[in-house]
Amino acid sequence: MTKEQFSQYSFLLDRTARRVKQYAQQHFKSGAFDVTVDQWLVLRRLGEHDVLSQSELAGLVFKDQPTLTRILDILCKKGYVERTPHPADRRSIQVNLTNQGHEKIKELKPKVATIREKAWENLDQKDFEEFKRILNTIYGNLEQF
Template identity: 25%
Template sequence: MSDNHNSAGAWAKKYHLASRTMIERILRPYDLGSTQWYVLYQLAHQGPTPQRDFLALLQIEKPTLSDVVSALVRKGFVEQTPDPKDQRQRILALTETGRGLWETLPDPIALILSIAFDGVDSDTLDLVATVLRNATERLNNYAPEGNET
C-alpha cells in the first residue's frame, strides 16, 4: 500500500496551504487578503482591467469577486467605472491611494519563493514546475466516461 500522505499531490497541497498561510500573515498588517492582493497586483502591473476578467484570472465565483471588489472600493484602493463599450460592465483601476499602498506592500510571492526554494537549483525548479503544470492540466482536462462537459 502506498503512502498517499507522502505523495507528490499531498506535498503540493501542503505547500499550497503553507503558502496561503504565509501570504495571509504577510498581508494582515495591511488589512488585505490574498485575493485582494492579486487584484491589486493585476491592476498595478496591467492597468485598468474589466472586472469580469478577474473571474478567470483568479478562478473565483462572481459573488466572491463582488465581495473582494467591494472591499477594495470601500478601502479606497480601487475604483469601478462603467466600461465605455458596455455600460453594464465595470472597469477596475487603482486609485492614487491604491497605488501608494501598492508601492509600500511587500511582495508575498517573492518572499515565499525565496524562503521555500532557497538553495534549490533552477533545473530542479523547472522540473517541479513542469510536473505540477502537466498534472494540473491533466486533472483540469479529465472527464470520466459519461461525464464529458
C-alpha cells in the same frame, strides 16, 4: 502510477499550496499590510493591466463573481480600487487601480517577494526548472477547462 501514489501526490500538492497561503496570510497580518492575500492578488493583477472588466479579473484571480465582488467592495472602501461603468456595455463594470492602489502595490511588492523567497529556500536552479516543468505539465493537462 497507482491510485494510492496519485492520492499521495495530490495530497502533497494541496497541502503545500495551503501552507504557502497560510504562511503568507500570517505575514500579511503581522506586517500590517492592510490587505489580505486574496486582496493582494487582485491588486497585483490590476497593476498588470490598465482596466479590466470584473469578469476578466475574476478569471485572472480564479475567484467566482460573488467572492470577487466582496473583495472589490473592501478594496474600494480602502481607496485602492474604483469601479466604473463600461463605456460600450452598460451591463459590464470596469475595475482599475486608484493612485493609492498603485502606491500600495509599490509598497508591498518587496515585502511579498521576501515572503515568497522563504518558500524557495534550499532549492537550486535545477529544482526550480524541474518544478516549473511539472507544474506546467499539470496545468496543460487541465487547460481545456
